[in-house]
Amino acid sequence: MSELRTKNQYEKQNPLDQYPRPPFPRQPQERPGVIGKMEPLPDHGEKSYQGFGRLKGRKALITGGDSGIGRATAIAFAREGADVAINYLPEEEENARQVVELIEAEGRQAVSIPGDIVQEDFCQTLVEEAVSKLGGLDIVVNNAGRQTAQQSIEELTTEQYDNTFKVNVYAPFWICKAAVPHLEAGASIINTASVQSFDPSESLLDYAQTKACNVAFTKALSQQMAEKGIRVNAVAPGPFWTPLQSSGGQPQDKIEEFGSTTPMGRPGQPAEIAPIYVLLASQESSYMTGEVVSVTGGMMPY
């Protein structure tokens, strides 16, 4: 177990030794993974993220807000003054409770809405519940995702292929479709793509395609939304230390060396990407739309 970083995100430090470097132990767990079974523990900024009111009074919905990148984003948004609704799977209730407590500790409203986003009617309910409980919606973060590595196309089942597309491609479409009527000028939609959108790995045949879809969806929707004053951008993470990876997202031999092929030589921690979601959600990025921001430890996917 590693200590969570306590320096805030503005203190100068060598990024190479800011966080753990490989090798890491093998740590297989069932999908969807939980944080407690990870070694070292990931850092979501629990003890470090410092806010300055950059999202004061905003209302945000974040899918996959219990763990990983979504959890770090939820913590950062709350510390920047936003009320936050999170969606996650029922199996992730314990991690979600922790996020709710962290949001409430900032004096912000937290709404938890568990449920499986592979159904269109649940996605509609999710948005309606977030809008009614938060009293509106300004920020939508499509972050939930499924990634299951398969070594061969012959081992990739239609069931997996279909579910990966439902979670990663259909759900953001259904959620945006339900959310748009509630969004006013100044709102921001942020999708979560990947380096896989541009530089697909052999074992991620289905996942890489869905992440390419996220980029095209972001660019097309941004053009539709521009005249409404609603911005749509995407974040493209490189290797981040989250349960997605150890719960089948990578073969375990790749977990041992996770992040080693980046120029930084280590994986990113969720706390290191949340500030980009804050930037894209806030008015600071008022002239950015249809953009894909990569955060990769120096990998150059395109």
Ligand code: NAD
């Ligand atoms: P994570 O496992 O912490 O988060 C993914 C979340 O997706 C889960 O917590 C779960 O709540 C949610 N989810 C999965 N299936 C769902 C379903 N059917 N219904 C509702 N929710 C569901 O992992 P993470 O790495 O933080 O993933 C967040 C996003 O980042 C994903 O879109 C992933 O593709 C993307 N991403 C991650 C990496 C990485 O290296 N970790 C790299 C590139 C992109």
Ligand code: MG
């Ligand atoms: Mg989770």
